[in-house]
Amino acid sequence: MPVVELHLIEGYGEEDKRRLGHALTDAVRFVVPAAPEGVVVMIHEMAPDAYFRGRTTKTPAPALPDPAEVVRRYLAAMEARDLDTARAMQGDGFLMQFPGTGPMTELSDLVAWAAPRYRFVTKTYDGFDAMPGAADAAVVYCYGTLSGEWLDGSAFSGIRFIDRFELVAGRITRQDVWNDMAEVRGRT
Template identity: 65%
Template sequence: MPIVELHLLQGYDDGVKARLGKGLTDAVRFVLPAAPEAVTVMVHEMAAANYYRGGEMRQPAPALPDPTRIVHDYLSAMERRDLPAAQAMLAEGFTMQFPGAAPMTTLEELIAWSKPRYAFVRKTYERFDAMPGNGGAIVYCFGTLHGEWLDGTAFEGIRFIDRFEIAGGKLIRQDVWNDMAEAKAQA
């Protein structure tokens, strides 16, 4: 039974500690064939007043935002067409790649590209998978698309996967895979 001990400065809320516990459990299970309930994570908290580095008292860094929440909030803002809210979640140099399209760097490009394809599209989420990567986080979002073609015909059940890269709490890249072209060809 693997046991992981984490020493943490006081001040982090229970949600942050839960994210750390899950992340450490997942890291152990990535290497060892252990069931989640077989991995023990012990969090030892220490008063920040007792923390020194370089001979100076230091304060703990704030926790990074949950990358899954960032992705969900971004996709929700896009679905509502709240472009200022969505734009605020993008890092400088953000790039997105959709099936059959050249890379795009602005939300306006995405809207112009999608305009001749469908009247609207919405997502039903099956799950979000988050992991560390590239100096930040990688989040995969899985689910199905539903909406309306330009002729007013409804569609639903079209599979999609979105992959996001996040650094510094901002989205830096989005890659999209879906079966929309195949579904449209059969409509």
């Protein structure tokens, strides 16, 4: 039974500690074949005046937002065409790539690219997977199916998709999209 002990300066909320417990459990299970209930995570909190580094007390940094929730809010804003809200979730150097495109950096470019392809698209999500990425990045995959309307007014649904996002400091810096839209459109 793996046991993980974590010491934190007081100040993190219950949700932050729950996320830490889940993440540490998952990290252990990535290497050790243990059931979730077989991994023990103990979080010890200490008062800020009981922790010193460099002869001074420290306060905890705020927790980063849940990257999967950031991606969910971003995709909801994009679906609603609330580009200002979506843009506010992007980080420095934001880059996106969709099937058949080169890299794009502006949401207006994406809207222009989509305009001659379909009237609208909605996503039905089967899941979101979040994990640490390289350096300071978090990686989120979401997957499911696309529904919407072609330019001629006919409906489509059940088209597979997967999106991969990178987030740094809680902001989206990259989005890569794969889907079967061209494959399905070629058969209709």
